[in-house]
Structures are given as C-alpha cells and as structure tokens.
Amino acid sequence: MTVDVLFPTSADEAATQYGDGEGITVFAGGTILLPEIASGRMLPERALLLHRSGLDKVAVDGDRVTIGAMVPVASLTESDDEVLAEIARHIADEEVRRNATVGGNLSAPPGGDAQRGDLGAALIALGAQVRSAGAGGERTEPVEDFLAADRSRRLMLDVSYDRGDRRSATASLRRRHAHSYAIATVAACKGADGIRIGVTGVGPTAIRCRSVEASGNADDVLKDVEPVDDAVASAAYRRTVLPKLVREALDQLERS
Amino acid sequence: MKLIVNGVEHEIVSTPLTPLLHVLRDELDITSPKAGCQQGGCGTCTVLVDGEPRRSCLTVVAAVDGAAITTVEGLGEAESLSPVQAAFYNRYAAQCGFCTPGMVIAATALIERKGGAVERDEVLEALGGHYCRCTGYVKIVDAVMAASRGEVEA
Numbered sequence: 001m002t003v004d005v006l007f008p009t010s011a012d013e014a015a016t017q018y019g020d021g022e023g024i025t026v027f028a029g030g031t032i033l034l035p036e037i038a039s040g041r042m043l044p045e046r047a048l049l050l051h052r053s054g055l056d057k058v059a060v061d062g063d064r065v066t067i068g069a070m071v072p073v074a075s076l077t078e079s080d081d082e083v084l085a086e087i088a089r090h091i092a093d094e095e096v097r098r099n100a101t102v103g104g105n106l107s108a109p110p111g112g113d114a115q116r117g118d119l120g121a122a123l124i125a126l127g128a129q130v131r132s133a134g135a136g137g138e139r140t141e142p143v144e145d146f147l148a149a150d151r152s153r154r155l156m157l158d159v160s161y162d163r164g165d166r167r168s169a170t171a172s173l174r175r176r177h178a179h180s181y182a183i184a185t186v187a188a189c190k191g192a193d194g195i196r197i198g199v200t201g202v203g204p205t206a207i208r209c210r211s212v213e214a215s216g217n218a219d220d221v222l223k224d225v226e227p228v229d230d231a232v233a234s235a236a237y238r239r240t241v242l243p244k245l246v247r248e249a250l251d252q253l254e255r256s
Numbered sequence: 257m258k259l260i261v262n263g264v265e266h267e268i269v270s271t272p273l274t275p276l277l278h279v280l281r282d283e284l285d286i287t288s289p290k291a292g293c294q295q296g297g298c299g300t301c302t303v304l305v306d307g308e309p310r311r312s313c314l315t316v317v318a319a320v321d322g323a324a325i326t327t328v329e330g331l332g333e334a335e336s337l338s339p340v341q342a343a344f345y346n347r348y349a350a351q352c353g354f355c356t357p358g359m360v361i362a363a364t365a366l367i368e369r370k371g372g373a374v375e376r377d378e379v380l381e382a383l384g385g386h387y388c389r390c391t392g393y394v395k396i397v398d399a400v401m402a403a404s405r406g407e408v409e410a
Contacts (some may be wrong), residue, residue: 005272005318027273030316035295038275038313047273051319093385095309095362096296178384179297 004046011157014053015133021153024048028070028104031096032116048155055103055157066160069103073119076102081161083168083187087122087200090185093178103156106130106147110204113231114181120147120206121187124198125168128161144198144208166191169252171245172201175232183233184242188249195253197246202227202238209246218247257321261286262330272318277301279317280327288328288357292387299386302358303327309365328357331364340364343403344396351390358386363400374404 008014018024025044027033036042055068058075065081074097076088091097091105105119123143130146132139132154141149143159172185182201189196195213200206202225211220227238257268261284270279277294280286280303292298294313301312304326332338337345340363350356366374366382379400388396402408 003271003273007318027316027319029314030319031296031311031314034273034275034314034316037273038278038294044273049272049316049318092296093299094382095299095302095311095385096314098308098310099314 003044006046006048008048008050008053011053011055014048014050014055015138015155015157017048018133018155020135021155026050026107026155028101028107029072029099030104031092031100032104032108050103060163063162063164064160065163066158067102068158069101069107069156071102073097073100073102073105076119081122081126081163081168083125083170083189084119084122086170087118087185087187090172090174090182091118102159106143106159107151107154107156109152111181111230115201115203115228115230115232116181117147117206118182118185118200120144121185121198121200122170123159123161124206124208125187125189125196126161127189127191127193127196128159130159131157133157144206147205147207164191167253167256169249169256171248171252173241173245174201181232184227184238184245186242186245186249188246188253190253195250197221197249199225199242199246201232202242204228212246212250216250218243218250221246257317259284259317259320259322260324262326268317268321270317272316274317275313276303276305276315276317276320276325277312280312280325286327286329290354290357292354297385297387298355298358299362299383300355300358302361302386304361304365307365307368309362326361328360331360337408338364339406339408340367340400340403342408343399346409347395347399347402349391349396349399351388355386355388355390359383359388359396359400362386363403366400367404370404372404374401376401 006017027049056070059066079085128143134154166189168189173183185201197209209224211223227235229235290300292300296314303312
C-alpha cells in the first residue's frame, strides 16, 4: 500500500492540505511517529510533512516572540527566556532534541508509559498563545486552552508570547538519565500581571494551576491537577511531591 | 530524493517515510549505523546530518533529502583511523562494539564543535543518550577526552 505524502511549502499550503485533519498524519520531527511506522504498528494513509513549510523560524518583533511549530527543541535550549530554555534542556538528549519540535511536543497524543509535552508548562508560565488551523479555520488561544481541548484535529502553526519584564523559576523531579521522562515539573513566572504556573509530567497534558496562582498556596496544586499512575511514578507519589515542587518554585520566585 | 553519504551522491529509491537508518543499511548497504532499539533510546544509529549528530532511526528520509550524511565509514580507514577511532582502539573503549559507531560519531561531532580539549561534563552531556552495556563508560569517556587533546596513542 502506498502512502500519499504531502510536502507543503508554506504555512498556508499546510493549512489547506490539512483541511479538517480527517485521515491525515502530521509529521513534525517524527520522533514519536517514526518508530510506530517503522515497526508496523501504524500505517498512515496520507502524511503531511512540514519540513519545507517555513514553520521552522523564531521571529522576534519588539517584545513579541513567535516560535514556529517546526522549530527544533534543541534551539530552545539557547532561548533568552530561561524558563523555556531550562525545560527544553531536560527533554531527551541533544541528538533527539535536534529532531524533536515544539509542534510535536505540544500536539502529540498522550503517551502510554510516560507523560509528554514538557514545553507546555514553560509556555503556560510565559502566558503563550497557540495558533492552529483545522475545521472552522485558524484559531489563536491560550496554550492551556489548546492543550485542554481535543488537539487531534488541529494543526499547530506557531506559539507566541510577550517577552516582558518577569522573573521565572522551575522545579523538577526526574531520574538521572537523559531519556527518563519527568516525574513532575513545575514552571512559574511572575510579571506585572501576576504569577502564572504550569505543571507537566503528572497527567496527559501540561496544566495551568489557577488555584495556586490565586491563593499562593502550593498545596492548592492538587485542586488544579489530578496526578496519574504510569511507568515513571505512581499517582500517590506524585501527589506527595508535586506540592513540594510548587513551593520550591514559588520560593525561587520570591528570592529572585 | 538524493543523499550525499560519505561524499558519494546516491539517488534514493526507498519510500519517503522510510527511516534514514534503513535507507543507509538496506538500500545503500552502509551498516555501521546499527538498528538497536529503533526508537531513539540507544544512540547506536547516530549519524551526522549536515555535520550535526542525529538519530537516523528517528529521521524520516524525505526530511533530509539532499543532505550530506557522514557515518563511521566516512571517518577513517583501517590503516588510517580518525583520531576518535584511534583513541577508542588504543584505549580499549570498545568491547562488543555495538554502541561504538554512535559513540564515535557523537564524540567526533563534539570535538569538532569545541575545536579543542573537551571536559568530562561535556562528554557526559554529548554521550548522554548513548547506551553501552559492556564498558561501564569510563574508558569511552577517557578516550573521547584523550582524542580531543590529540592523545590518540595508548
């Protein structure tokens, strides 16, 4: 069986070819998809390869930073926004990060053995917005809303945020190996508009912690998220450590 | 599609979604990149794509159409080993040898990038995604540091 492979050469063409997403498999970096395909577990009918779509640019316009979906995670490790750089540095290893992309990190379906999408926590803390295409046309929304909705039929185009005057902090618990997914990770920023906190590694997507933002009480994180069991850690363990990580991040913000 | 592998241009007939690893091994008969875990976790399939180390098992060939690929076959010959190969050989940094191609490619890229002596921490970071089940890593890390200083003899 032959696969119909599409190579859009612009973001507009990618959005047109994607349509409503029906029957289309989107390739960003391929780090999740390719093992599935090579092993025969998955056989796409139509594949949309974004490598020539021009979505691999980081644009800075005044304070506004726009990161294309195809920007490799490796390049974010050098970001001027430390909260993003710090989270990116802990994703896989530097060779995998050259293939892995921002779009893939935010758009991949939930993992089976471990939780995915670490960049989401940093982008929530930065107050980022995701621009995506799909049924009903283009849409721009807060990253936490994009993650909370059904992403399976959205084509992420880029993510953007204001590089304002803000302090940031991260706190993470992970095993000492490049390929071990985070047990729990917290990213927090404090700017003129208050504190924003994202957590990742504890559930199917990164989540914004509005209760903690409102109260400043780290224990309230368990009102915002319901940690899950997986191969990396138990839900009970995550419930124990997560408030401590949030407290650590809040303390860092106070001290910085 | 085409690839320039170790300086030789090849017309590629594999389907677009084939992993670069299988194009190299099955179509071009270049077998130093090993098919280990085939999910990005072990590092032994690592090759240079336009000078940067990447996992060939995670790289869809259509995405690197036209790129220059370097494998261990492009680094040195049996009679004239590259500095990293010579350091691995002389300092016993290989046992079964299965991980060695990826280690050598990643180490070569690291030394090229740094342009001089590399620190232990830099080696650990660069090889952090590469598994060796024989050596315990000590001799590998020592060999990479030695190669970066030009000390390739035993």
